[in-house]
């Protein structure tokens with residue numbers, strides 16, 4: 001069996017075209033949706049992602065503001081910038097690129113971002129709202145994964161969903177979203193005793209661990225949908241996912257590639273959240 005490919009670039013382009021229409025409607029009312037991105041330090045991968053985000057904003061008619069700080073910056077300087085952006089009525093979304101250098105307490109930084117501008121959906125209040133089934137901003141990567149599952153009409157009600165990885169930014173919110181759609185959800189992690197036992201039961205398998213090609217075809221149920229969130233750079237410079245694509249695609253029904261899968265959708269959903277923030281702030285300026 002050869003799996004169907006879920007094309008993240010094509011799907012992201014569809015999302016962007018809808019967003020461009022909505023951005024145009026806001027502009028006609030005198031509002032230019034704007035995203036502020038804060039980058040601290042000179043991590044090469046982070047610089048690439050931030051560049052991709054800014055380019056995607058431009059394609060969609062969203063204004064982007066970019067603030068860079070040296071890796072040894074005093075956190076107080078970054079807090080002051082976030083505070084300024086929180087109060088700037090022309091900024092609708094604020095994103096602080098992670099990971100932050102070690103002098104930062106990441107959670108404290110994320111909690112400083114105004115909840116109504118938290119387009120990453122990482123603020124404790126936004127995670128709490130999602131956990132209660134009343135999401136305001138859905139974290140971009142899991143949000144993009146849900147769109148990818150919808151694009152192939154994956155049936156989620158009663159499905160066995162297995163997530164490998166328990167991070168706050170992917171694994172946990174992913175579990176909440178799949179749960180809300182009626183999946184029976186299992187979260188596996190580094191202490192899971194028999195990983196393959198769990199993954200082989202999955203109708204929907206989400207790999208988000210950050211270990212190159214660790215999920216192989218033998219660990220996958222025939223006919224499963226496999227979503228590869230991992231982005232790993234191999235010594236030869238090539239990117240690969242957490243899933244061994246060659247063996248997995250012989251077994252599963254549908255699979256996302258790396259690159260060109262979840263990554264581009266993550267950025268598209270960041271733009272979607274920014275537009276939603278701008279639309280909400282336009283409707284309720286004091287919200």
Ligand SMILES: Nc1nc(=O)c2c([nH]1)NC[C@@H]1CN(c3ccc(C(=O)N[C@@H](CCC(=O)O)C(=O)O)cc3)C=[N+]21
Nearest residue numbers: 048049052096097098099120140259260261263264266
């Ligand atoms: N506050 C915050 N929000 C994030 O959403 C966030 C973050 N911090 N820190 C890092 C991770 C990672 N992330 C990616 C986004 C796009 C691609 C992407 O476009 N990937 C391309 C390849 C890019 C390349 O060539 O390296 C692809 O998969 O096709 C990858 C990774 C967002 N993150």
